[in-house]
Amino acid sequence: MEAALTDIPWALVAPIILLQFILLLVALIDLVRIPATNGPKWLWALIIVFGNIIGPIVYFIVGRRTQ
Template sequence: MGINFSSTPFYYLLTIYYLAAKAKKKSAKGEITLEELLHVNWSLIAPILILQFILTITALISCIKQGDTNGPKWLWILLILFISLFGPILYFVVGRKNN
């Protein structure tokens, strides 16, 4: 079982940067331009990124302050950080112990 980094926001940013650099090289050949590549509908992407950021920060704070969790705390922190949107949701549903 490996950690999937492909759903983290950093991966998206690195992918956009890589594709932009690649497009800049190809634009000399007339295949694709940088403007075409970066034409993204941010009205759809921004709310998801904001929700992911808020859930991640909230889940991390809750996990750190929580006395006991269902499972090792270090594992929950890794899941929250590296499983993007579903890690924090999984922590709130399964990881927290009810007092």
């Protein structure tokens, strides 16, 4: 199994990890700065961190309150 992991060319996979990380970071920074969200902020933090790609997407669509 360890051999299989080293077989993966990380240079190819790195952009995915990097983009996911940026998405997560942008969502979290926005969550901290936004005055109010639909639902408790701590819940959104959990969704963003543990929701893979879908977490930040769901946050941007339904979590942000702009009014």
